[in-house]
Amino acid sequence: MKRLFNPLIILMVVVLGIISYIPCVEGSFISMETTASATFQENTLVAKVSVTNKGDEPAYNVQIGIDAFNNVASIPVKDVIQINETYTIEKTLAMDIQTVGRYPLIVTVDYTDLNQYPFSAISSSHFIYKEDVSPKIHGKIDNVGILDSGIIILSLKNLHDSKKKIRIKLIVPKVLSVTESIKDIELDSESEAEIRFGIKNFSGLLGSSYHVFAVMGYNENKKNCTVTIPGVVKMIGRTDFIRNYLRNYKWVFIGIGIALLAVFLWLQFGGKKTSFEKSNIV
Incomplete structure (x- = not known):
């Protein structure tokens, strides 16, 4: 029985708890910060997009794509955006919208690093046609870390x-794949629901985090409502997976270690009588 609570076992449990605090070593990176705005003028939408390189190395072959309620436009490639440099463009899109309300505006930024490794980032905004509509459907996406899929x-x-009849479209960067990106659902009044999307890592870089957006549209009193819910998907390796698991349950491991230590000490000393007590035994 005493062998089961060998100090080596206790040490292993405590070490597992300590591992959860070990940080990851990160190298250089490119982080593209995007802001977008749009104004509707007669039958055209004027979209303005600014992209800033917040990383510590230049971004190359940068191309901006704009998707305004399924009206898509691409901007000519910019050779390089230096560190902390901001690149701003303005694009006019012809629109044919009949219903007043709020509509989605999705911006995609594709670029490479010095080694021509491709990256892709997306951001979400919206534009108003005649009258804004405040949606009464709320949501959230739990951030997730994946090995190959999730x-x-x-x-x-x-x-x-x-x-409400709602159409949901999950927008992801090119490095991710979605098994079913568009879903149509009916959500009862004053009710809640969980919608699941299967995703796969197509070419995401280990350790990188990617923004995703669930864009929802529905009608309310003959007006278009748009709701955009952000989320983050992080590419993790097997070591990161184990570290995250240990970090999430670190107090469990520490608690087990303390409990085993207490049992071990009790078995070693609690069941033994002192020399004084032994001398009085007949």
Whole structure:
């Protein structure tokens, strides 16, 4: 029985808890910060996009793509964006919108590093046609880390007093793949639901984090409502997976170590009588 609580076992449990605090070593990186705005003028949309390189190395072959409610436009490639440099473009898109309301504006930034490794980043905004609409459907996406594939969980809550038919589109960068990117659902009044999307790592770089967006559209009193929910997917290796697991359960491992130590000490000393007590035994 005493061998089961060998000090080596206790040491291993404590070490597992300590591992959860060991930080990852990170190299150089490119981080593209994007801001977008758009104004509607008659039958055209004027979109303005600014991209800033917040990383510690230049970004090469930068191309900006704009998707305004399925009206897509691409901007000519810019050779390089230096560290802390901001690149701003303005694009006019012809639009044919009949219903007033709020509509999605998605910006994609594709670029490479010095070694021509491809990266892709997306950001989300919206534009207004005649009249803005405040949506009453709220949601959240739990951030997820994946090895090769995983599940994105979108939680929704309907605050309307009526059932709503909602179209959901999961927008991801090119380095990720979605098994079913568009889903149509019905959400009862004052109810909640969870929607799951299967994702795969196509060419994501280990250790990188990528923004994803669930864009939802529905009608309310003959007006278009758009809700955009952000989330983050991180590419993790097997070592990172183990480290994250240990970090999430570090107090469990530490607690087990303390409990084993207490049992070990009790077995070693608690069951033994002192020399004084032994001398009085007949």
